[in-house]
Amino acid sequence: xxxxxxxxxxxxxxxxxxxxxxxxxxxxxxxxxxxxxxxxxxxxxxx
Amino acid sequence: xxxxxxxxxxxxxxxxxxxxxxxxxxxxxxxxxxxxxxxxxxxxxxxxxxxxxxxxxxxxxxxxxxxxxxxxxxxxxxxxxxxxxxxxxxxxxxxxxxxxxxxxxxxxxxxxxxxxxxxxxxxxxxxxxxxxxxxxxxxxxxxxxxxxxxxxxxxxxxxxxxxxxxxxxxxxxxxxxxxxxxxxxxxxxxxxxxxxxxxxxxxxxxxxxxxxxxxxxxxxxxxxxxxxxxxxxxxxxxxxxxxxxxxxxxxxxxxxxxxxxxxxxxxxxxxxxxxxxxxxxxxxxxxxxxxxxxxxxxxxxxxxxxxxxxxxxxxxxxxxxxxxxxxxxxxxxxxxxxxxxxxxxxxxxxxxxxxxxxxxxxxxxxxxxxx
Numbered sequence: 001x002x003x004x005x006x007x008x009x010x011x012x013x014x015x016x017x018x019x020x021x022x023x024x025x026x027x028x029x030x031x032x033x034x035x036x037x038x039x040x041x042x043x044x045x046x047x
Numbered sequence: 048x049x050x051x052x053x054x055x056x057x058x059x060x061x062x063x064x065x066x067x068x069x070x071x072x073x074x075x076x077x078x079x080x081x082x083x084x085x086x087x088x089x090x091x092x093x094x095x096x097x098x099x100x101x102x103x104x105x106x107x108x109x110x111x112x113x114x115x116x117x118x119x120x121x122x123x124x125x126x127x128x129x130x131x132x133x134x135x136x137x138x139x140x141x142x143x144x145x146x147x148x149x150x151x152x153x154x155x156x157x158x159x160x161x162x163x164x165x166x167x168x169x170x171x172x173x174x175x176x177x178x179x180x181x182x183x184x185x186x187x188x189x190x191x192x193x194x195x196x197x198x199x200x201x202x203x204x205x206x207x208x209x210x211x212x213x214x215x216x217x218x219x220x221x222x223x224x225x226x227x228x229x230x231x232x233x234x235x236x237x238x239x240x241x242x243x244x245x246x247x248x249x250x251x252x253x254x255x256x257x258x259x260x261x262x263x264x265x266x267x268x269x270x271x272x273x274x275x276x277x278x279x280x281x282x283x284x285x286x287x288x289x290x291x292x293x294x295x296x297x298x299x300x301x302x303x304x305x306x307x308x309x310x311x312x313x314x315x316x317x318x319x320x321x322x323x324x325x326x327x328x329x330x331x332x333x334x335x336x337x338x339x340x341x342x343x344x345x346x347x348x349x350x351x352x353x354x355x356x357x358x359x360x361x362x363x364x365x366x367x368x369x370x371x372x373x374x375x376x377x378x379x380x381x382x383x384x385x386x387x388x389x390x391x392x393x394x395x396x397x398x399x400x401x402x403x404x405x406x407x408x409x410x411x412x413x414x415x416x417x418x
Contacts, residue, residue: 021198037191
């Protein structure tokens with residue numbers, strides 16, 4: 001999923017209007033691509 | 048799309064299929080288990096099995112989270128959902144899994160407040176929006192899904208949420224693999240390792256398979272070429288007399304997994320002494336429960352649940368399918384009494400279930416073509 005908006009408390013809004021917890025992959029920025037499962041980002045895809 | 052299109056290239060698929068054909072020994076039969084339900088889905092969606100030689104058999108493993116939930120745990124969830132003032136939340140697939148007498152969807156139709164959520168975070172939001180109600184999340188899944196539940200519980204505790212609870216059914220992947228390897232019913236030559244679980248746990252937990260059982264493991268991605276490459280890698284190891292853990296899914300899976308995820312899992316969960324798996328029976332230390340530090344959020348402590356073991360319907364052979372002993376189409380009720388619209392067994396519910404994958408992509412009706 002692609003990060004569209006970084007929110008507070010380790011969450012980001014991703015494509016599809018999905019709120020994703022990003023605590024496990026560190027700080028994210030607009031445009032980052034993440035492997036997301038059940039609402040949590042598990043890995044970065046562009047690393 | 049990057050990471051997708053290049054792994055669905057039909058011409059490259061044919062090249063890989065030819066390489067696989069050149070790797071196998073004529074007259075030898077190979078049984079390779081794909082552990083993850085996501086792999087099963089890809090195999091039958093894209094016809095990966097039709098590209099393999101006749102003597103290479105893919106066997107479906109126990110890695111579909113919905114499929115392995117026993118009926119008794121479904122009944123326990125329904126009992127909680129029927130409690131007064133409870134909003135019961137779960138993933139969409141879980142709503143249709145049959146319990147002893149009904150599913151969560153049936154309970155919802157009968158008046159229980161059962162809601163589908165995308166993630167436990169959605170359930171926590173529902174709890175915030177409904178402070179006068181108690182919100183319970185039916186947590187299922189392997190190490191891939193458990194971090195989401197763990198992070199949500201950490202948020203719930205940080206917010207001192209008094210009305211959010213988790214009915215924990217998270218399971219771990221290594222114990223059922225050990226159980227399968229010890230099973231006299233099944234002779235396997237190698238494993239396609241679970242890609243998504245491995246993003247969390249890494250490759251190291253699978254090293255016991257080559258070390259103790261002498262079988263190769265190749266952790267695989269989920270596109271058709273990922274799977275063909277992984278099958279090829281397993282066969283190549285067998286041909287060269289090697290057995291080790293290979294990581295085909297390096298673009299996503301670090302060998303050590305995700306240390307931050309492992310840390311939150313250790314913080315929130317501990318192993319249960321034993322847990323019942325559909326088709327596999329009770330397996331020691333194969334599932335997670337909340338630690339004492341999170342007891343206030345534990346639905347099993349908050350509510351009375353029946354906790355009764357319920358035998359599968361006699362006609363249903365999900366157990367044998369989950370162990371790879373039979374193929375979905377060999378089940379007596381496959382495609383007749385048991386369909387995705389009216390499932391009898393769990394394997395026909397989830398898109399990751401072997402029976403649903405066969406049924407939805409019409410594989411059961413197709414003749415196998417000789418490569």
